[in-house]
Amino acid sequence: MDTVFLSRVQFGLTISFHYIFPPLSIGLGLMLVIMEGMYLKTQNMLYEHMTKFWIRVFALIFGLGVATGIVMEFEFGTNWANYSRFVGDVFGAPLASEGIFAFFLESGFLALLLFGWNRVGPKMHFVSTVMVALGSTFSALWINVANSWMQTPAGFKIKVQNGRPVGALITNFWQVVFNPSTMVRLEHVIVGAFLSGAFLVLSVGSWYVLKNQHKEIGRACVKIALVVAAICALLQLFVGDLNDRMIAKYQPIKLAAFEGHFNSQGSASLSLFGWVNQADQTTHSIAIPGLLSWLLYFDASHPVQGLDSTNPSNWPPVNPVFQSYHLMIAIGMLLILITLLGLFYWKRGTLFDQRWLLWIFVFSVVGPLAANELGWFSAEVGRQPWIVYGILKTSDGVSPNLPAADVLASTIMFSIMYLLLFALFIFLLDRKIKAGPVVAEPDETAEGSELLLGHARMDP
Amino acid sequence: MILQIIWFVLIGILFAGFAILDGFDFGVGMLHLFARSDNDRRVLLNSIGPVWDGNEVWLVTGGGALFAAFKDVYATLFSGFYLVLMLLLLALIFRAVSIEFRSKEPMKWWRTLWDINFFIGSLLAALLLGAFVGNLGHGITLDANGDYTGLFWDLLNPYALMVGITTVALFMMHGAIYLVMKTDGELHDRVRGWVNNAIIFFIICAVTTTMVTELYEPHLTQPFKNHPVLFIFPMLMMLAIANIPREIHHKRDFQAFLSSCAAIVLLLIVLSIGMFPTIVYATNNPAYSLTVYNSSSSQYTLRVMLVIACIGMPLVLGYTTYIYYIFRHKVRLDSHSY
Numbered sequence: 163m164d165t166v167f168l169s170r171v172q173f174g175l176t177i178s179f180h181y182i183f184p185p186l187s188i189g190l191g192l193m194l195v196i197m198e199g200m201y202l203k204t205q206n207m208l209y210e211h212m213t214k215f216w217i218r219v220f221a222l223i224f225g226l227g228v229a230t231g232i233v234m235e236f237e238f239g240t241n242w243a244n245y246s247r248f249v250g251d252v253f254g255a256p257l258a259s260e261g262i263f264a265f266f267l268e269s270g271f272l273a274l275l276l277f278g279w280n281r282v283g284p285k286m287h288f289v290s291t292v293m294v295a296l297g298s299t300f301s302a303l304w305i306n307v308a309n310s311w312m313q314t315p316a317g318f319k320i321k322v323q324n325g326r327p328v329g330a331l332i333t334n335f336w337q338v339v340f341n342p343s344t345m346v347r348l349e350h351v352i353v354g355a356f357l358s359g360a361f362l363v364l365s366v367g368s369w370y371v372l373k374n375q376h377k378e379i380g381r382a383c384v385k386i387a388l389v390v391a392a393i394c395a396l397l398q399l400f401v402g403d404l405n406d407r408m409i410a411k412y413q414p415i416k417l418a419a420f421e422g423h424f425n426s427q428g429s430a431s432l433s434l435f436g437w438v439n440q441a442d443q444t445t446h447s448i449a450i451p452g453l454l455s456w457l458l459y460f461d462a463s464h465p466v467q468g469l470d471s472t473n474p475s476n477w478p479p480v481n482p483v484f485q486s487y488h489l490m491i492a493i494g495m496l497l498i499l500i501t502l503l504g505l506f507y508w509k510r511g512t513l514f515d516q517r518w519l520l521w522i523f524v525f526s527v528v529g530p531l532a533a534n535e536l537g538w539f540s541a542e543v544g545r546q547p548w549i550v551y552g553i554l555k556t557s558d559g560v561s562p563n564l565p566a567a568d569v570l571a572s573t574i575m576f577s578i579m580y581l582l583l584f585a586l587f588i589f590l591l592d593r594k595i596k597a598g599p600v601v602a603e604p605d606e607t608a609e610g611s612e613l614l615l616g617h618a619r620m621d622p
Numbered sequence: 623m624i625l626q627i628i629w630f631v632l633i634g635i636l637f638a639g640f641a642i643l644d645g646f647d648f649g650v651g652m653l654h655l656f657a658r659s660d661n662d663r664r665v666l667l668n669s670i671g672p673v674w675d676g677n678e679v680w681l682v683t684g685g686g687a688l689f690a691a692f693k694d695v696y697a698t699l700f701s702g703f704y705l706v707l708m709l710l711l712l713a714l715i716f717r718a719v720s721i722e723f724r725s726k727e728p729m730k731w732w733r734t735l736w737d738i739n740f741f742i743g744s745l746l747a748a749l750l751l752g753a754f755v756g757n758l759g760h761g762i763t764l765d766a767n768g769d770y771t772g773l774f775w776d777l778l779n780p781y782a783l784m785v786g787i788t789t790v791a792l793f794m795m796h797g798a799i800y801l802v803m804k805t806d807g808e809l810h811d812r813v814r815g816w817v818n819n820a821i822i823f824f825i826i827c828a829v830t831t832t833m834v835t836e837l838y839e840p841h842l843t844q845p846f847k848n849h850p851v852l853f854i855f856p857m858l859m860m861l862a863i864a865n866i867p868r869e870i871h872h873k874r875d876f877q878a879f880l881s882s883c884a885a886i887v888l889l890l891i892v893l894s895i896g897m898f899p900t901i902v903y904a905t906n907n908p909a910y911s912l913t914v915y916n917s918s919s920s921q922y923t924l925r926v927m928l929v930i931a932c933i934g935m936p937l938v939l940g941y942t943t944y945i946y947y948i949f950r951h952k953v954r955l956d957s958h959s960y
Binding site: 221222225226228229230231232233235236238239240241243244246247250251252253254255257258259260261262263265266267269270271272273274276277278279280281282293331332333335561562563564568571572575579583586590593600 | 671672673675676678679681682683685686687689690691693694696697698699700701702704705707708711712714715718719721722723726727765767768769770771774919920922923926927930931934935938941942945948949956957958959
């Protein structure tokens with residue numbers, strides 16, 4: 163249990179918990195823009211109530227995203243000081259830009275989104291909703307720029323002192339930002355976020371339909387969400403494929419690990435699911451011959467670089483990333499299936515009679531959330547042993563002089579705190595959903611709030 | 623060289639912005655328990671409700687800018703002050719969720735629990751931030767790589783704690799003045815009483831800290847003695863502080879708030895002058911100190927970041943001002959409030 167291991171565990175823990183919330187914020191942001199846009203266009207109060215309900219859910223999610231997000235920015239410095247020193251010249255700029263262009267925008271206009279209904283006109287409020295959605299999307303942009311640079315570094319040179327590499331210096335900012343993987347990874351992340359938001363709305367809407375509560379709003383939620391979800395689920399397949407080709411080109415060892423592919427000779431088969439035995443260098447799986455070669459190179463006999471092309475010390479943990487990668491894809495395929503089913507029944511006009519499908523929708527929200535986490539797990543663990551691919555090893559990036567005991571203490575602190583926060587989050591989310599959209603809006607004064615406090619249906 | 627000085631100033635501005643804005647958020651949090659009724663506590667919460675999140679971003683952006691412009695300082699301080707920062711994160715998280723969660727449920731025990739968390743989170747954050755700054759002024763032990771060689775307990779030295787307590791007092795005063803602007807009626811009159819006590823508390827702390835700094839941290843006062851014209855800044859700072867009770871007495875609440883903001887900014891200016899060009903003193907070996915010149919990122923990066931800041935920050939200032947303008951009125955609770 164050394165500092166490197168514990169720091170990796172802590173980072174994995176803190177980022178996994180954090181990553182529940184920003185995709186939901188980005189995805190719900192899109193849904194809010196759609197809902198409020200429809201309200202402005204149709205003046206149908208249904209959309210206004212829907213928007214106000216989802217804004218209250220949004221506030222809860224956003225708050226936790228912010229709270230857990232500050233941890234991440236600090237954690238580069240606290241646990242990875244040598245990494246920060248080494249890459250700071252390159253890496254710091256996207257992080258600062260995230261603050262300047264994204265965080266101020268989303269947190270600033272959040273004020274109007276949450277509290278500005280009675281203070282600005284409907285059009286200005288809509289602008290605020292758009293700004294918050296844009297702000298959270300911009301933060302995805304900049305953090306992906308930063309992470310993509312770790313995966314496919316570009317636009318830099320290495321500073322050497324006494325024959326040893328001591329740091330990376332920017333040579334070209336545009337190449338840093340638009341490095342080989344930024345755009346495809348950003349698209350993948352954004353679509354993944356849109357899926358999260360759409361499926362949350364789909365899930366809650368389906369629940370209301372099944373429970374025969376807030377029927378009109380429930381049906382409207384299901385319909386809007388189903389369209390967004392179906393489009394994004396299909397889009398994600400296409401974008402995911404782009405990512406595979408990028409990884410094959412720039413991070414071939416990671417791709418080989420994803421696919422459990424050891425043999426660099428001859429045509430490469432695609433494993434649908436299976437088990438990798440890293441020690442024996444074998445993969446037991448149900449595989450389709452030649453398919454991996456074909457998917458990557460449109461040539462079923464084209465060799466694909468395997469794990470045997472390099473020393474095992476340069477391999478990531480193969481079976482873990484093989485499993486996470488395949489599980490992510492499996493979830494993605496299921497999401498396509500159920501959304502297409504939904505569209506099919508909708509066209510038939512019998513969607514809301516398919517209770518079995520609505521129940522699937524209720525639980526389906528876990529799908530995109532899990533897929534997002536599995537995707538990041540694959541990307542980040544698949545990048546090991548590198549912290550900057552091909553440039554700096556993870557073990558060289560940790561803070562020197564940091565006692566393992568300190569990291570253990572902070573890891574335990576985060577574990578306890580995040581468990582507590584997660585429980586509270588689920589509890590409060592559940593209460594908000596059960597309370598449902600407010601259909602009659604009382605005009606409340608400070609004294610009147612006393613009446614509301616006792617009324618279970620009203621929660622701010 | 624000039625780029626590094628510009629970025630030293632810009633980061634100072636970002637952290638000054640954080641102190642002026644989130645400072646009153648922490649202050650309101652620390653005063654929260656002095657309000658007794660649920661309604662009063664909701665008013666206090668909603669005085670910062672719309673703006674606290676945006677205010678906190680100044681810390682995040684300041685940290686990000688520090689990483690970008692002075693990466694060695696970022697690495698040294700954040701890893702060296704590890705447990706302090708972890709506690710600070712704990713405090714900030716609890717402050718954030720307390721505001722968000724507190725009024726979501728009607729039960730008295732729930733609300734009291736989050737009220738206490740809000741108070742503790744705000745107090746701890748103010749104390750630790752002040753201690754952080756105090757340690758910067760006091761200096762720490764570094765090795766040749768720039769890594770901290772001391773223990774966690776060394777960071778809780780008397781000077782750092784004193785600056786921490788002064789920061790608590792400062793933010794309580796700042797928060798109280800903010801509340802005077804945002805409340806009305808009976809609560810407003812009560813808050814006025816708090817302001818006077820907070821001002822006294824702060825002035826005692828500020829004077830003590832100044833005396834101790836003069837006596838025990840000569841490196842911080844030396845630049846003023848070398849260039850006496852710089853004394854204008856501590857003088858302006860004292861004038862700003864002295865102006866606060868004067869404006870409160872004349873019921874010019876907004877001017878009092880501005881004076882409080884000015885006092886915070888001038889305090890940071892005075893500290894920066896005292897430290898420049900050093901950012902992190904290595905008390906064991908001055909050659910290991912991190913200065914504006916030896917711990918910065920490359921000229922290219924500083925230039926790129928300057929362009930980004932010049933594009934982004936005016937926009938930020940613009941819409942932030944607009945948003946504060948929308949929420950300029952006294953607090954009125956409605957169905958959207960916390």
